[in-house]
Amino acid sequence: MLKLVGIETYYGKIKALHGVSLEVKEGQLVTILGANGAGKSTILKTISGLVEPEHGTIHFEGKRIDRKDPEEIVAMGIGHVPEWRRIFPELTVEENLKMGGFLLKEKELLFERMEEAFKHFPILEKRKNQKAGNLSGGEQQMLSISRALMIKPKLLLLDEPSLGLSPLLVQEIFAIIKELHQSGVTILLVEQNVNRALSIADYGYVLTTGKIFLSGTYEELLDEEKVREQYLGEGKYIRRSKLWSGG
Amino acid sequence: MTELLTGLLQETVSGIALGCIYALIALGFTLIIKATEVVNFAQGELMMVGAYVNFFFVTTFLSNQGEPTIGIYLLAFGSSIIFAVAFGWILDWVINRPLKDEPIFSVIMATISLSIILRALVGMIAGPLSLVPYSPFGNKILSVGGIVISVLDLSIIFSAIILVILFYYFFNQTKWGVAMQATSEDSVAAQLMGIPVKRVYGLVWIFSAIVATISGILLAPRMSLLDTSMGFLGLKAFPAAVLGGFGSITGAIAGGIIMGVIETISMGTLSFHFEWIKEMNDIIVWIVLIAVLMVKPDGLFGEAKVKKV
Numbered sequence: 140m141l142k143l144v145g146i147e148t149y150y151g152k153i154k155a156l157h158g159v160s161l162e163v164k165e166g167q168l169v170t171i172l173g174a175n176g177a178g179k180s181t182i183l184k185t186i187s188g189l190v191e192p193e194h195g196t197i198h199f200e201g202k203r204i205d206r207k208d209p210e211e212i213v214a215m216g217i218g219h220v221p222e223w224r225r226i227f228p229e230l231t232v233e234e235n236l237k238m239g240g241f242l243l244k245e246k247e248l249l250f251e252r253m254e255e256a257f258k259h260f261p262i263l264e265k266r267k268n269q270k271a272g273n274l275s276g277g278e279q280q281m282l283s284i285s286r287a288l289m290i291k292p293k294l295l296l297l298d299e300p301s302l303g304l305s306p307l308l309v310q311e312i313f314a315i316i317k318e319l320h321q322s323g324v325t326i327l328l329v330e331q332n333v334n335r336a337l338s339i340a341d342y343g344y345v346l347t348t349g350k351i352f353l354s355g356t357y358e359e360l361l362d363e364e365k366v367r368e369q370y371l372g373e374g375k376y377i378r379r380s381k382l383w384s385g386g
Numbered sequence: 387m388t389e390l391l392t393g394l395l396q397e398t399v400s401g402i403a404l405g406c407i408y409a410l411i412a413l414g415f416t417l418i419i420k421a422t423e424v425v426n427f428a429q430g431e432l433m434m435v436g437a438y439v440n441f442f443f444v445t446t447f448l449s450n451q452g453e454p455t456i457g458i459y460l461l462a463f464g465s466s467i468i469f470a471v472a473f474g475w476i477l478d479w480v481i482n483r484p485l486k487d488e489p490i491f492s493v494i495m496a497t498i499s500l501s502i503i504l505r506a507l508v509g510m511i512a513g514p515l516s517l518v519p520y521s522p523f524g525n526k527i528l529s530v531g532g533i534v535i536s537v538l539d540l541s542i543i544f545s546a547i548i549l550v551i552l553f554y555y556f557f558n559q560t561k562w563g564v565a566m567q568a569t570s571e572d573s574v575a576a577q578l579m580g581i582p583v584k585r586v587y588g589l590v591w592i593f594s595a596i597v598a599t600i601s602g603i604l605l606a607p608r609m610s611l612l613d614t615s616m617g618f619l620g621l622k623a624f625p626a627a628v629l630g631g632f633g634s635i636t637g638a639i640a641g642g643i644i645m646g647v648i649e650t651i652s653m654g655t656l657s658f659h660f661e662w663i664k665e666m667n668d669i670i671v672w673i674v675l676i677a678v679l680m681v682k683p684d685g686l687f688g689e690a691k692v693k694k695v
Contacts, residue, residue, distance in 0.1 A: 227572060241580050
């Protein structure tokens with residue numbers, strides 16, 4: 140469905156991505172893991188056209204999208220929930236959702252989708268006339284996700300949805316993501332919360348300083364010592380069998 | 387005493403009319419800065435160009451047939467608005483798009499250069515002599531309880547109110563208006579919604595040119611002489627916008643009106659009674675501005691914005 144080949148992206152003269160290749164198949168939930176500054180967000184921004192790659196190609200459903208404007212890419216069915224949610228704080232919750240459905244031509248469809256969002260997140264309906272900036276972090280995240288879902292994207296890019304949320308809310312957000320995935324939305328998820336991300340993902344890529352360093356399923360990645368050492372916070376990992384042999 | 391009061395009231399009324407002009411210039415200016423973060427120092431010149439273009443259309447349609455009729459005024463007005471649309475669109479391509487993400491200094495220099503170029507160009511085309519602008523309202527006046535107000539001033543106030551209502555409706559009730567707000571709040575998130583941000587910027591420049599043109603058309607007859615220095619009035623849009631709260635549309639309007647009233651009263655009653663105020667007429671608005679900023683650094687209607695990292 141989505142295929143990146145040899146993507147190199149620069150911020151000015153600084154190279155942020157050094158030839159990233161990855162693939163998301165229809166119906167999958169794929170996660171990109173990596174430390175701060177590894178380039179995870181840059182991958183998503185490159186996909187949605189906010190930054191243009193210097194080299195490499197991106198194909199979505201067989202069509203090349205790496206030279207297109209963001210609005211064309213959204214129109215093709217890629218929704219993006221940006222890092223730190225980025226709701227429009229001075230607009231009301233309802234207006235935020237309307238903006239999410241900016242590309243919908245028919246008014247009825249817009250209101251239908253809005254009803255769906257309210258059914259999913261009743262709290263948003265309660266607050267629909269409030270300024271979005273006054274919502275709590277978790278509510279803002281729900282709004283940001285619902286806003287991206289207004290156009291019923293075929294592929295949803297999620298950039299650190301758990302950022303700055305309390306553990307309880309993180310749990311809730313992950314439950315929402317899982318539910319979305321089960322309802323058939325293809326998802327590309329960027330997370331620092333490695334354990335949780337991998338537990339719901341079909342496939343994971345590990346990114347270090349702009350390069351894909353490992354990839355595999357949950358089980359495969361868990362087996363990799365390096366992943367456990369660097370990303371799962373278990374410190375130096377020593378296999379039990381080697382514990383007594385001094386290895 | 388009653389004389390003083392009627393005097394003050396009289397000056398307040400004509401100050402409001404003048405203030406409406408400032409408010410409109412400040413509105414055009416605020417629209418641009420809010421949406422695109424470009425400080426347009428040429429806003430006053432846009433107004434001046436609008437006034438000249440309208441004059442040109444009136445004389446063209448008139449073709450020496452004596453006094454212009456209402457039809458001619460409306461035709462000229464419509465043509466000027468069409469011109470403003472084209473003008474705003476061109477400025478978007480010439481100034482806004484190339485300089486969007488460049489350092490603020492380049493943008494300021496570009497708009498200042500634009501203001502000088504426009505002044506010189508208009509001077510070249512229209513000739514060095516000041517023109518006597520046409521006014522559909524002539525010198526008609528209304529008098530209510532000792533207070534005299536010209537029909538022109540009334541129409542200025544009236545047009546300003548209509549424009550503000552139109553803008554308010556557009557920004558809050560239409561899809562593109564809300565999209566404009568969204569873009570000015572977070573242009574990256576707006577792009578992710580599929581909002582064509584570049585087209586929104588173009589629209590903002592067009593709006594700004596329209597507002598400037600209308601204020602130019604309204605202001606010209608009030609000045610009794612039309613010349614290129616009219617653009618300098620645009621400089622007063624800055625204190626007006628800052629006074630009300632930078633980037634706030636309500637603030638721009640309130641700031642403009644407050645400035646107009648202060649200026650008129652200080653030039654009238656205050657100067658009459660206090661000799662020393664006469665000397666300070668030119669700086670009195672700036673003094674008020676600094677005084678307000680000392681107490682409320684974000685302006686009267688501005689909200690203290692905390693930038694999130």
